[in-house]
Amino acid sequence: MKQSLYNFLSLFHPRYPLALVYMAQQSEYKAGDFLRWFYRTTDFLRVEQRKKLVFTKKAIIFSILLVIATALLYLLAVWTALTGTLWSHYLYAVVIFGGTPFLVGYGTGALLFIWQFIEWPIRKGIVSLAKKQLLEHKGLRIGIAGSFGKTSMRETLRAVLGEGKKVAMPPGSHNTPLGLASFIRNLDGDEDVLVFELGEYYPGDVRKLCHMVRPDIGIITGVNEAHLEKFKDINRTRATIFELADGIAGGTLYVNKENEGSRTEPQLETRKKTFFYNRHGVPGVSIENAETGLTGTSFTLRVSGEAVTCHSRLLGLHHLGPIAVAVHLGLQLGMTPSEIQKGIGETKPFEHRLEPKIGGDGVITLDDSYNGNPDGVRAVIAFLSVLKGSRRWYVTPGLVEMGERTEIVHKEIGHELASAGIEKVVLVRNSVTSFIAQGLQEGGYRGDVVWFDKALDAFSALPNLTVKGDVVLLQNDWPDQYA
Template identity: 55%
Template sequence: MRLFFSRFHPRYIRSLVYMLQASEYKAQDYLAWLHDVKDFRFVEKRKQIKWSAKTVLLVFVGLMLLISIASSGLWLIIATNLPFRHVLGAAIIILSPILLSYLILAPLTIIQLLVQKPIEFVIIYFAKKKLAEHHGVKIAIAGSYGKTSMREILKTVLSEDKEVAAPPHSYNTPLGISKFIKTLRGNEEVLIFELGEYYPGDVKRLCKLINPDIGIITGINEAHLQKFKTIEKTVQTIYELADFLGDKPLYVNGESILARDHARPNHIMYSREGVNSWRMENAHSDLSGTSFVMEKNNVPMEIRSSLLGLHQIGPLALSADLARRLGSTPSHIRAGTLKTKPFDHRLAPSVDRNGVTTLDDSYNGNPDGVKAVIAFLASLNGRRFYVTPGLVEMGSKKEEVHREIGRELARAQIEKVVLVKNSVTPFIEEGLYEEKYEGEVIWFDEALKSFAALPRITVKGDIVLLQNDWPDQYI
């Protein structure tokens, strides 16, 4: 009943438009969320609607549709002599909010087909033409995780002695990349692209736009499995980059089992153990950063970075090797890696006035990344808190993935595990107790409540890891 009556709340149309916006106007994602909603008054939790001409127009169209649907029911009652017209008319009026939640997709689809798609086609066409004439080395990064971090590491290291450009934020779709291409001056020596993949064919489509010279596969796991349905489709989609490159250089993360198992003889493996005949020695990582020595042909190169965790060694080593491939000197490489630092919401450290260290890893939402940061957290001294709402889009693997997170936390002997109640965190708790966890599990109804409580339950010297975010569309 609560769900039914929430459809008559004044915020209902706004809620539908917010759901469309948060779903990036993808009908499949919107409908999946629509069928999971328990109360339309509270779909805006972590975020709020971002008002624009598009959202204002959709709210207006939604209101007009609702009035039209209800009016048709009223017309049926008043102006016709159909049998059961009172029942049918009343049913249409009562069900008009439900009908609206589906019919609101119609004008959106029309706008996309008649206006948005043609405009996007023109933008992408001219971007592809401009990029084809660009003489810079084009590097493409694909993978289930670690793409943005890899892009930023490469950009920082290569920028030490080269003109380097890369799309900002997570611009990894054909339209986003095309808008970035429009800003290029033409004097860039290196261009770095992140390839977004949600469905089969996505990587191939982006490769045709970019025509990369060098590729990187950062790893493959269950991230976005809800969309891909099977891990085999995930592998095939990401390896579309390898298919496109052919004999061109492709680096593959050797620490990712799925990526490694599908690598070909001509691919270059990288890991914390080494890359392209470079060997890693004297690796160390703490809250001040990460350091190691790369050695090749008895010539050492010391690498230091503010990035946290031993899992950063592989990407740093790759950037050093790729920089050498492009002509950078060891001194430029050392200077470039020294400038690398944690990115926002990706294991970014901060210390508050009470002496509590917070590691913000809220943009890390994949199983391999979680395993890596738990290992890093386990290496630190102090009372440790692990705060998480779990991971999204794990599909059929969600129970298995979250149980394993619980087991990892128990094995790492993390003192406090703070869980936000939803459909997956109970599996983390089950995994904890499967490994005879002896610490404390603390539950909160909402993530914001857990954040508000942390200052009351932490003291000087504590370390708090904030793992992943939980968007409003996931239950």
């Protein structure tokens, strides 16, 4: 009862309009995504748990509009109560006052819908200018599409190719038309290689981005259930990602052979200039004697009949496929084996993607909080399974946007954790982790399962539960709109 009252009062808190702006910002100002989040939120004072509202120009405009709208509605309620002479006027005042948060909330959704039409010609003009500028650029353009692994592939290309070539790519995970346009606008013009992540959220997204950047080479990292809630069907996801194959016309396409969703695409049977890659290499590039651990991954690289000993600071054998692609591209660009070897040595864990952090208490934390897809989960569990001699903790709230595959995916995670023999599994109570628990039970799990009501509670408690030498994997961190 107390919590319900608290949640209700959060609707009338002075920060309520700013909470709505934050939700709009995190939803990338998409009306549908915002309204779904608004509908399932109960406590509007806790939506900013992981991030904070960034006051961009757009956010400032929305903040001013919502604050003014909220204030005017409350003033209208007060004016109605003070000037009314009939009991019905007081009823109207109560209705206006109580309904203000809902009017402002759903009104924000309507405003976002209208805003998309207002922005459309502006966005089109910005993208058109960027496209024209890019057509005049002489650099090799590489497009990366896939349900997972795009950022890892991008950063691996940056490190390896950057040893002998000038490589540029959008900062962060800017993979939308406006994000790419901003990057293109700031190019020097003398770059040798340009790398683009092509984000896919709805059918046709990759085709639009290909039309914008005109990639010469395509890399498909894989297809899985990520964003299935939006796509509804895995075949629609696959079709959208493989729009990249059409977007590069007769250009070279690299496809992840380890991923069933990508290697079984029918059009690959007849497509020329297609290279399949995996942890053992890519045609012309062989990777042998690979070993991985907390200090990185070592292996022997065979290129042009020459054996080269390499070490990457990346954790996990799943990184060898992207390294093989980078090596293959480097050779085509005229890089020497020694340059490639040095570039591989520059590869290191990416932020929040199996990133090791050693605490003062001797506990090793593997921050994998940006890994939110089934293939990534399998890869990190496989990595944990090779770490012997340490007590291993697997901390997760589960995955989001798995659609109709939610139960199956999470039960499989439980089975894999049980098979790997992870000593401690920490689960956050929500709509999906019960399926992981079921999978653990079905898999005959013999370790300990620890439950927490909130992810932040788990993070706070872990220092008191772990001891020196423990390895703690933080797998996925739900965005605020799902927490």
